[in-house]
Amino acid sequence: MNFKHLHYFWVAAHAGGIVRAGEQLHISPQTLSGQIKLLEEALDKKLFRKSGRTIELTDAGRLALDYADEIFSLGSELESAVRRESESGAQTRFRVGIADSVPKAIAYRLLEPALGGSVSLRMICQEGKLHALLMQLAVHRLDLIIADAPIPADVNIKAFNHRLGRSTLSCFGAGTLIQNGRKRFPLSLGQLPVLLPGTESAVRRKLDHWLASHAISPRIVGEFDDGAMTMAFGREGRGLLFAPTVLESQLQAEHNLSMVGQINSIVEEFFAISIERRISHPAVAMIMDAARSELFNM
Secondary structure, eight states: OOHHHHHHHHHHHHHTSHHHHHHHHTSOHHHHHHHHHHHHHHHTSOOEEEETTEEEEOHHHHHHHHHHHHHHHHHHHHHHHHHHHHTTTSOEEEEEEEETTSOHHHHHHHHGGGGGSSSOEEEEEEEEOHHHHHHHHHTTSOSEEEESSOOOTTOOOOOEEEEEEEEEEEEEEOTTHHHHHHTTTTGGGGTSEEEEEOTTSHHHHHHHHHHHHTTOOOEEEEEESOHHHHHHHHHTTSOBEEEEGGGHHHHHHHHOOEEEEEEEEEEEEEEEEESOSSOOOHHHHHHHHHIIIIISOO
16 A cells, blocks of 8 residues: 555545645645545545535545544654654744634633743644634644634544633623623623624624523624734723633733623633644643643643
8 A cells, every 4th residue: 555645545535625635735636636546446445436526435435534544643643752852952843723712811821831841842823713723733734723612523533632621701891891791790781882702603602692591682892703802992991891711810910801790601611632642742731731730720
């Protein structure tokens, strides 16, 4: 078996198509199709079949993908281990993807301990949608993803969720909104300006359900995918906002935002997602230890 052909098949299977996989591998779709056909001939089995304008795995393809996931996961762990060994005393690159729905303050608190270890790191952070980051992780362009949700069920990659911790959600505000918001909270949210996270975030869906269950129609003045923008408007008193309760002291000190009310029924969870089942990367180990013992007190 030619493992280069197996790698091409593996990328195509996770990308969900030949064209998209070709873009990731920087080769033409025709070349990629030819390489996968050679693998099929070596195995004497069809690995893909056409489904409309797309392709899907055959039974043999799903079996091959399970083995390929294990092979390339182990290969990546081997590469990382050897690189760390060879770079001992030198600067090690640590590539992190941060889901854009994760509050920046949480991301900083989670990642900062990795820079204080004995290994000299160059941390390279990339922000984006979780699905896109998972594709980068699958082809080993990232070492870790920080997310506020586990791997979605519709994403077929060999990776592992490592729970970092959880926090309830709270409402915060500045200026006159603090006292006005505390009166008859949460019903006060129906009369005061409110800043909400974007509609695609996991916490927004939870908030919408919670507001509906309390028959509250908030006066929404802004919706933001970027949490930093929410903070900028919130600290100027433009509206009440929602953030993890564990950030209370930090929001008070850095943004002059005070807690208006706590929502115990909404819990946010945070995960480190890696291709390692057992954590061996020292930076990831420090992140997990600090998250559990300091930030979330698990």
